[in-house]
Amino acid sequence: MKTGTKIMKEKSLNKLLIKNMVCQRCILTVESIMQKLNVPVAKVTMGEIELRTAVSEIKLKNVDIELKKVGFELIETKLNKIVENIKKIILEYISDLSGEKNIKLSSLITGKMHYDYSYLSDLFSSIEGVTIEQFFISQRIEKVKELIVYEELSLTEISYQTGFSSVHHLSAQFKKITGLTPSHFKKLGSGKRKSIDNV
Numbered sequence: 001m002k003t004g005t006k007i008m009k010e011k012s013l014n015k016l017l018i019k020n021m022v023c024q025r026c027i028l029t030v031e032s033i034m035q036k037l038n039v040p041v042a043k044v045t046m047g048e049i050e051l052r053t054a055v056s057e058i059k060l061k062n063v064d065i066e067l068k069k070v071g072f073e074l075i076e077t078k079l080n081k082i083v084e085n086i087k088k089i090i091l092e093y094i095s096d097l098s099g100e101k102n103i104k105l106s107s108l109i110t111g112k113m114h115y116d117y118s119y120l121s122d123l124f125s126s127i128e129g130v131t132i133e134q135f136f137i138s139q140r141i142e143k144v145k146e147l148i149v150y151e152e153l154s155l156t157e158i159s160y161q162t163g164f165s166s167v168h169h170l171s172a173q174f175k176k177i178t179g180l181t182p183s184h185f186k187k188l189g190s191g192k193r194k195s196i197d198n199v
Contacts, residue, residue: 014042016049016060017075018067019084022091026072033066047088083127085113086120090136094143097163105136141177144170148186155182 034041040052064074110117124132147158155167164170174182
């Protein structure tokens, strides 16, 4: 019974953190699961469920089971929460890379997380198996792929929007990660694009 009490106390904060939520579709999927399980939800946002009231341990287990079926997961440990917060900051950073970035990613992360960057970097690598920089680059290339597939912008516009200094810089990074040039990828179409929530 101790465990149940502990979870009830933890969840009396009325927030559940969810791993692997990275897009609007993820939010809709999680909302649908919560509705199906009759969980009293106030709001679902990226990586987080705000509950109206605390939930029991049994209901929490059911939530975790259903989330895992679609590739999500409840975050239970403090360290995992830190890593998910870093990912969230990176994805927000990528969504607004156009123009002059006055702040470096590392400064933004330490500013928001209030931990030393080398600690966060080591923690991220040990849990995710990749460095913060590698995760950032892979997500950035996914954003480039997304924009190429939409076919609404030129490569020059895409390089500007994703924060690359030039088309040449974008092409070099793109080829390094995917093995293809952006123009070759464009010819192949969307078949090669990995959904950002499967990265």
